Amino acid sequence: MQAAATSAAIRKLFGTDGVRGVAGDFLTAELALQLARAAAARVHSPGKPARALIIRDTRESGEMLEAAVAAGIAAAGGEALLGGILPTPGAPLLIKRHGFDLGVVISASHNPYRDNGIKFFGGDGYKLSDATEAEIEAALEQPPAVPEHPGRVREFHGALEDYLRALHERFAGLDLSGRRVLLDCANGATFRAAPEIFRRLGADVGVLAHEPDGRNINLDCGSTHTRRLQIAMQASEEDIGFAFDGDGDRVLAVDRNGVLVDGDELIALAALHLRHAGRLPGGGVAVTVMTNYGFHTAMREHGVEVATTPVGDRYVLEELRRRDWALGGEQSGHIIDRNFVPSGDGIAAALLTLEALGTGDLADRAAMEKLPQKLVNVRVADRRALEGAGAVHAAVARESSALAGRGRVLLRPSGTEPVVRVMVEAPTVEEAETVTARLVALVESQLG
Template identity: 50%
Template sequence: MFGTDGVRGVANRGLTPELAMALGRALGGRLERGARVMIGRDTRRSGPMLEGALAAGLVSAGADAVLLGVLPTPAVAELTAAGGAAAGAVISASHNPFADNGIKLFGPDGFKLADAEEAAVEAALEEDGERPVGGDLGTVAHDPDGRDRYIATIHERCPVDLSGLHLVVDCAHGATVVTAPEVLEARGARVTAIGVAPDGVNINEGCGSTHLDLVAATVREVGADMGLAFDGDGDRVLAVDRTGATVDGDQILAICALDLRRRGLLAGDAVVTTTMTNLGFRRAMAGAGIEVRWTDVGDRYVLAEMKRGGFVLGGEQSGHLIDLSHGPSGDGLAAALHLLSALVATGEDLGPAAAIVQRLPQKLVNIVVERKSDLPQADGTWAAVRECEAALGEDGRVVVRASGTESLVRVMVEAPTVEECESWCTRIADVVRSELGGAIP
């Protein structure tokens, strides 16, 4: 049930109120009576429905639900840890289309639940458990001040002066509408805000970190210094420079790593990233004397390696950056402030700073499939992968993986030329489609 980022599905079909209530009961049943669980959500129309169901399940098990309303995922993680709550939950499908929704769970330290803990919650779904009555039932309370506490923490940890900078900020009609423009303006920036009119169905629609054309066009139109684009739940950020050129998570991570290295704050002189990270990033870090640790795709795996090795910085090409000095989870706003702080310190524009990473041509194809669980046994696919690896040698890479949150298989190829990327991606994708039953969307 739990993928790489919690439980996801089409709201009211795959992810029903009944399932949300059952998850609340399963989680609450594993906590002490009266334990508090912080709940936040993004702006999807289905959010209040699932919020009510999850809270009902918690109360039914004797836990107390504290409703934070619309808040970014990292804010809920931060408030869970800072407020002494027993757990946290976010109702969001992040960058997915608005019809989807999800539930991700956090422990009392603000970190996402480990695989074993998620498995225990899932196992508890099959049990009815104790049903307290009377005064032993849990309670539901609203916390209207959570947003302000999170914003105060952000200001304390990221006190950069942005005076003189003109920023375009795309909130994707998502959870960062209640935080990002206000925080950046308070730090002195002139902000042109877009994607700040959520109506329950427009989250991520043609905007945000998955659709950078809008922020790029707006930057050029208003003559801004750069643009920042968040995803629906605010744990990711991507950027564009003053010309509208994309600056991806690899480049942002590199700028932040070099900044921490200059300040003597990059623990272990290492950074953690995933197999999807461009080879150009590894080469840039090697040139700076920074070790790169690789993990499977998913911020939980990045975080696990960071904690295991005592590292402070990690992230993904998607813009999901984790800086443990800024909080227990990926935080798009904190990452944006770190990026801006690094640029202010060096006096560089974003474009030249991002050029530290010379990206190899990279092609990513998402294939909608019927049987993604059959990928490990797809012999023809892996034969095509081995053929590609032999042809590219050390000058390229191929990664084939099933999505942890959608019915997709992702094929990524890096090669010396765009033509080679296109050719190998097409060949491998055709085999995936024939073996697993699917089509390229």
């Protein structure tokens, strides 16, 4: 019975973005070591120990987990190279540049400091597949293989400079002289890299939330708490502001008036720019089901094909690979440009935004017209019951038919909570709120 319970628990370690939880509680040093040892063993071959790059964000638990991951890789006979604090996209970029077999990022992205996470990248620079993650989980149930020789742990010097150099090479033609930019680094992994690359490209740079202490990552700052940046933009003379998240794979923008510009709008701006420049492979872009209806309208008007995926940047990336496209992302600010790196990269997306704007002003450049959106999280007894709720699906069909060509309705269960998300987009705020209220009441009565 105990073995079955342990097996069931192990099979639920990986979520949509690696293994994540409270550091020292769920995500212990012991678990980190086991995961890293199992992952390294998968890429180890006789006579060729796995070479793994490890990077992290600024959380106080990062050093502990970094040491545990490094020990796990060495215990499998591999070579662990410590790259230090670096934005998540630095891992796939450096993997490809230096021929690493494995990349490990220790971060919980936009979560509070108590959380941490471990995500793995393969030797091709892409996140490991669901099947490979399942194999790693299954390996934890077996005694670990003992290598002929233990591995090594070493510092990997110059990781930050390598990442900065790659950004500079990609945006070498971007002259930011005279641009006044305000950056919110979320006290996270971008606190050194972001200000430095903007300065190298000539910008006049102001910085917020760039003094990490291990506990202030994402605390009332960054892309999930943009109010501070918005207020600062209203009170300053900067031209544009960017807010990154804790691990640097997301970005949102704020114009000179303090107005927030989300991922949908930034992707739209980038898509039209790249298409005009002849650098939008396949003439298409991939986004998620949460992307605003106005985005689809704008892309249709400009002849850009749109593919829609489930929520999660890994699904966007899978669709881009399947279609051999380059650009995609999420409303939350995950923006992927495979022309540069196969991952969301907040700094690169911010620079791409400025490249798209040229000498223009973000406040005056609308690549799309957003429809009013109303989103309500409805607590339910069992989110899985939504699948068999015939009355709810019938109501969604009726409301969708009434909004056809003008807006849309989306109901989806949360992947982690007893919640059903009800989202409505309509031409007016009043209509969006009215339709949402009807659906929320029905979900509560049927599933509450």
